[in-house]
Amino acid sequence: xxxxxxxxxxxxxxxxxxxxxxxxxxxxxxxxxxxxxxxxxxxxxxxxxxxxxxxxxxxxxxxxxxxxxxxxxxxxxxxxxxxxxxxxxxxxxxxxxxxxxxxxxxxxxxxxxxxxxxxxxxxxxxxxxxxxxxxxxxxxxxxxxxxxxxxxxxxxxxxxxxxxxxxxxxxxxxxxxxxxxxxxxxxxxxxxxxxxxxxxxxxxxxxxxxx
Amino acid sequence: xxxxxxxxxxxxxxxxxxxxxxxxxxxxxxxxxxxxxxxxxxxxxxxxxxxxxxxxxxxxxxxxxxxxxxxxxxxxxxxxxxxxxxxxxxxxxxxxxxxxxxxxxxxxxxxxxxxxxxxxxxxxxxxxxxxxxxxxxxxxxxxxxxxxxxxxxxxxxxxxxxxxxxxxxxxxxxxxxxxxxxxxxxxxxxxxxxxxxxxxxxxxxxxxxxx
Amino acid sequence: xxxxxxxxxxxxxxxxxxxxxxxxxxxxxxxxxxxxxxxxxxxxxxxxxxxxxxxxxxxxxxxxxxxxxxxxxxxxxxxxxxxxxxxxxxxxxxxxxxxxxxxxxxxxxxxxxxxxxxxxxxxxxxxxxxxxxxxxxxxxxxxxxxxxxxxxxxxxxxxxxxxxxxxxxxxxxxxxxxxxxxxxxxxxxxxxxxxxxxxxxxxxxxxxxxx
Amino acid sequence: xxxxxxxxxxxxxxxxxxxxxxxxxxxxxxxxxxxxxxxxxxxxxxxxxxxxxxxxxxxxxxxxxxxxxxxxxxxxxxxxxxxxxxxxxxxxxxxxxxxxxxxxxxxxxxxxxxxxxxxxxxxxxxxxxxxxxxxxxxxxxxxxxxxxxxxxxxxxxxxxxxxxxxxxxxxxxxxxxxxxxxxxxxxxxxxxxxxxxxxxxxxxxxxxxxx
DNA sequence: CATGAATGAGCCTTCATTCAT
DNA sequence: TATGAATGAAGGCTCATTCAT
Numbered sequence: 001x002x003x004x005x006x007x008x009x010x011x012x013x014x015x016x017x018x019x020x021x022x023x024x025x026x027x028x029x030x031x032x033x034x035x036x037x038x039x040x041x042x043x044x045x046x047x048x049x050x051x052x053x054x055x056x057x058x059x060x061x062x063x064x065x066x067x068x069x070x071x072x073x074x075x076x077x078x079x080x081x082x083x084x085x086x087x088x089x090x091x092x093x094x095x096x097x098x099x100x101x102x103x104x105x106x107x108x109x110x111x112x113x114x115x116x117x118x119x120x121x122x123x124x125x126x127x128x129x130x131x132x133x134x135x136x137x138x139x140x141x142x143x144x145x146x147x148x149x150x151x152x153x154x155x156x157x158x159x160x161x162x163x164x165x166x167x168x169x170x171x172x173x174x175x176x177x178x179x180x181x182x183x184x185x186x187x188x189x190x191x192x193x194x195x196x197x198x199x200x201x202x203x204x205x206x207x208x209x210x211x
Numbered sequence: 212x213x214x215x216x217x218x219x220x221x222x223x224x225x226x227x228x229x230x231x232x233x234x235x236x237x238x239x240x241x242x243x244x245x246x247x248x249x250x251x252x253x254x255x256x257x258x259x260x261x262x263x264x265x266x267x268x269x270x271x272x273x274x275x276x277x278x279x280x281x282x283x284x285x286x287x288x289x290x291x292x293x294x295x296x297x298x299x300x301x302x303x304x305x306x307x308x309x310x311x312x313x314x315x316x317x318x319x320x321x322x323x324x325x326x327x328x329x330x331x332x333x334x335x336x337x338x339x340x341x342x343x344x345x346x347x348x349x350x351x352x353x354x355x356x357x358x359x360x361x362x363x364x365x366x367x368x369x370x371x372x373x374x375x376x377x378x379x380x381x382x383x384x385x386x387x388x389x390x391x392x393x394x395x396x397x398x399x400x401x402x403x404x405x406x407x408x409x410x411x412x413x414x415x416x417x418x419x420x421x422x
Numbered sequence: 423x424x425x426x427x428x429x430x431x432x433x434x435x436x437x438x439x440x441x442x443x444x445x446x447x448x449x450x451x452x453x454x455x456x457x458x459x460x461x462x463x464x465x466x467x468x469x470x471x472x473x474x475x476x477x478x479x480x481x482x483x484x485x486x487x488x489x490x491x492x493x494x495x496x497x498x499x500x501x502x503x504x505x506x507x508x509x510x511x512x513x514x515x516x517x518x519x520x521x522x523x524x525x526x527x528x529x530x531x532x533x534x535x536x537x538x539x540x541x542x543x544x545x546x547x548x549x550x551x552x553x554x555x556x557x558x559x560x561x562x563x564x565x566x567x568x569x570x571x572x573x574x575x576x577x578x579x580x581x582x583x584x585x586x587x588x589x590x591x592x593x594x595x596x597x598x599x600x601x602x603x604x605x606x607x608x609x610x611x612x613x614x615x616x617x618x619x620x621x622x623x624x625x626x627x628x629x630x631x632x633x
Numbered sequence: 634x635x636x637x638x639x640x641x642x643x644x645x646x647x648x649x650x651x652x653x654x655x656x657x658x659x660x661x662x663x664x665x666x667x668x669x670x671x672x673x674x675x676x677x678x679x680x681x682x683x684x685x686x687x688x689x690x691x692x693x694x695x696x697x698x699x700x701x702x703x704x705x706x707x708x709x710x711x712x713x714x715x716x717x718x719x720x721x722x723x724x725x726x727x728x729x730x731x732x733x734x735x736x737x738x739x740x741x742x743x744x745x746x747x748x749x750x751x752x753x754x755x756x757x758x759x760x761x762x763x764x765x766x767x768x769x770x771x772x773x774x775x776x777x778x779x780x781x782x783x784x785x786x787x788x789x790x791x792x793x794x795x796x797x798x799x800x801x802x803x804x805x806x807x808x809x810x811x812x813x814x815x816x817x818x819x820x821x822x823x824x825x826x827x828x829x830x831x832x833x834x835x836x837x838x839x840x841x842x843x844x
Numbered sequence: 845c846a847t848g849a850a851t852g853a854g855c856c857t858t859c860a861t862t863c864a865t
Numbered sequence: 866t867a868t869g870a871a872t873g874a875a876g877g878c879t880c881a882t883t884c885a886t
Contacts (some may be wrong), residue, residue: 004849004886012849033876044851046880055877065301083254098383108329115326117388118319119239126366138397150413159397162385169384170377176329184345186370187377193363194374197411202361205366246858255868256862266860450752452663455880465643466847468884477881524796537748538812541661541742549662549810564802572835574826581819584807590800591806599750599760609799615785616796622830624783635864635872640866666855679859688856708878851883862872 013051015041018066020058026106027111029059056122063113063126066106070130073097085150087141087164088195090134094168095188098175109175134161165193226252228276231244236316240270241324243287266334274324274337281341284308291301296361298352298375298405301345306399309386317394318387345372378402435473438463439487442480447527451534452483478542485535485548488528491551495519507572509563509586510617512556516590517610520597529598557584589613647700648674648685650698650827658738661718689755696759699739701804703763718783719773720774720797721828723767727801728821731808740809767794800824 019041023032038048052058074093080195081089096106117124135158142157151160175182193199230252234243245266249259263269285304292300309318328335335396346369353368362371402411441463445454460470472514474480496515503511520529539546557580565578573582614622627628652674656665667688676680685691686773707726714722730756744782750757768791774792808815 009326009849028241028326031330035876036880041239042265044395045853045878046851047849049878050849053878063254073394112326114384114388116237118322120240124388150411152410152412155401155404155410156394156397159394159401162382162393162398162399163378165385166381167374168377168381170380170382171373173325173384174215174376175379177325177335182373183367183370186367187373190366192371192404193366197408197413199363199366199406200361200408202359202408205306245861246859256861256870257868258866261867262863450748452661452753455646457880466848467849467882469845471882472845498660523651525872533751535747536806536810537661540744541664546810568824570835572833573797574832574834577823577826578816578819581816584804584815584820585800585823587807588801589796589799591803592801593795593804595747595806596795596798599747599757604795605789605792608789609795612788612792614794616827619719619830619833619835621785621788621828622783623785624781624830630759643868646861668855676859679872680870683870686857726869810862847884847886849883849885851881853880855879856877857876858876860872862870863868864870865868 009051010045012043013061016043016048016051016058017062019043019106020062021109024062024106024112029116033158056120059113059116059120060122060126064122066110066131067126070097071133074133084192084196085145087138087145087161088110088192091164091167091191091195092188095171095191097185099184104176104179107172107179110172111176121148131165134165138164155159164195174196220262222419223254223258226274227254227259227262227269228273230254232320235273236314237318240327249371252395267331270324270327270331271333271337273320274334277321277340278337282344285344294408295403296350296352296356298356298372299403301349301398302375302378302402302406306382306402308393309383310395315387315390318383321383322387342376345376349375354391431473434465434469435483438465438470438473438480439484441465442484443527443531444533446484447530451538463606478544478616481535481538481542482544484531484550485545486552488532489548489552493555496555504602506614507559507563507567509567510614512560513586513589513613513617514610517593517606517613520594521606527595532548532594533598553587557585560586586617642684645676645680646694649676649681649684649691650695653695654738654742657745658736658741662749689753692746692749692753693755694760695742699743700759700762704766707766711734717825717829718774718778720771720778720794721825722826723771724797724800724824725821728804728817728824731805732817737809737812740805740812742747744809755834767798771797797828840841 016037018090019037021091023036034048035045037058038045041048048058052061058089077086077089077093081092085090093124098104100106113123113127117127138161139157142151142160143179145151146153146155146157171184171187175184203206227248231243231248234251235249237243238247245259246256248269249256251356252259259269288297288300290302292303295303309315309316322337324334326338328338349372350368353362353371355370357364357366358360382395382398386395401410423436438459441459442454445458445462449458450452455500456470457467459480460467463470470480474483493584496512498506499515503514506514520526522528535545535549539549561579564573564582567573568575568579593606593609597606612621650668652670653665656669656673658810659665660669663816668678670691671678671836681691682727683786686696689777707723710722710726712726717725731737733739736784743790749759771794775793776785779786779788779790808817823832835837
């Protein structure tokens, strides 16, 4: 039986994770020492190791948390924008997510984790988990849109998802680099136009020669 | 007065840069020590400092070089695929570039530099320089396509470019994470279809409600 | 006023000491943290400090206990092997003691304590106490054997004890290093032969020129 | 081609090893930090790592050196004390070796290494190497003495060596614990008397019942 | 009595960089 | 020009011990 309440423990963990996010956003993962984190969290050096057994564990916890938040983010999807195909509504959400946090903290941390994923299997797996819902459920939706005659049946559904995901990822990167120079709302409009036939107004589509 | 020829100097610099690329691709920028680089380059510890003032300088040189290569990459653009609008031909090239290098070395290094750009002004500026041609010349092309009636005139040309760039960036990231699971050719087809009206085959476009 | 019985207290102390012995045997004194001990003893971190003021105190208690055991070990000495001089019977016991414990746990811990004794006055004193009986009572026995004409009267009784003790100590060390390669029974035979004239069978002893 | 002479390098290594010996003798292996060593050697913290890649490597080097010294110690053996069997002359040397160093530094370090050998395979192997000459060549000498009728043929030659080695080891330990209370010369006399029939002067040996 | 959260000093090691030769 | 010895700050982590609950 612990001496302090379960909430206190969880609060401490959260305190450390929050501090880590701040530090990572400011200085990157490798530019952040555990000392930086404990200072930001206003904790003793040893205290951090009560809650996480290594720096990598903090990263993992932080990753897991952002994964949970991500799932929540896409939960209310079915209700919004009923005029759009379901698979398309994620694009809107996915791009606008980058505007959520002040100073784009999460966006910056995300990019550091992207790089880290190339070196660290655990981070890579978290990264994959983030896209798992897309990969698993959305190609089938595309296929239905193709059968319904709305989407070109010659296109590979997996590739469609790949491109959609690319847009969200690339938008995040560009916003991280230059938070103030891009009009994300306008970009969302363009993206939606692309996927719903509202972009190209020319007589005949250039798509024919894509084969 | 240097005893060795200018070429020798340049060769040594290149040797170091190449070694750095190898190391960075393997272990990331922060996971690579100068010792790793000099070992890979088969040079003495001090030698590196004859050619580069610091580790940061190596990173910068490497970034600059990739910038030059990038420019070359897009040079022959005018000749290829005359059926496509000029601004669209870059997409094809930009996405397929990721397939260029064995083991996706450049792709991995690129992603490490993306993260580094968030911390290091010089790297960020190199990063911006990479996209400068897009930003400067391509919106005007879009505008022309809009005036020609090919592209929806309600869309923001800068935002169009933003989305195009996003696709290329996001494709790079996804390929770096999972080099073997994606069909980049199929993705290029999808991308081209999106931009040339070959994606949406539905009766009326959903683009109207994007406003 | 203690809520729990005296036995409970003592049992807890013993529990900790036993755990410490296990840990020390496994990882050495310095390789064992208090956490290792409390884990092995299945106790809370703070509990240990109720029974022992410090890590050093545990070591001391453990040393004291082995001292008591040692005394018990030599108690029945008088009855066994009446054919041997009393001072010699200790050798047999002393060497065979190393065979007592499975995995030679006590032997290993003893050696760690030997080293510790060089740094820690308290441990050194325990160590000395272990040999005190030898030093105090046995030289007199030797002297009697010398007067009885059994042992060379030119030899220093203290030195005889020193050599006897050396044999026991050295045997312990060698068995700790290589538990399986030595035949301790054969070694005891050799030792007894040495002390009772059964070793050298040559015409005239080389001992004359030892002076 | 190194910048400094080979001797300089070797001198630095020796400087570190010597410092380590001093520190180990003073505070034990675990009580000595690399900082202690570098301070004693008057070197920078990083310098130590030019010459040894870890603390364990320093221990190994120090062990190797003492092994070499040990071999030298027993080299001139054949010339000394021609009145004694060759295998016996080592005992004299082996015991007196403990008197060599001021403050018994080597003796103390040896004991710390004895303990370390129980935890560290590399140290254990050095330890074994130290006794290898004994194990390999001396049993045969004993056997010859047995055939010559000088030594009781019923005794196991390996066990004889085991006991001889025990005496040396145990003498070292006792001298390390109490450098000033023992008369090592007298002990050597006892030891020689034991092995050459000069100890037991009784009418009939007690050795008969050793079987 | 008991718990385990908290502390902070200290440890081994790495690394970018300098500089005498 | 080239070498590699030397520097010392910093990093991740462990651990004996204290103390509020």
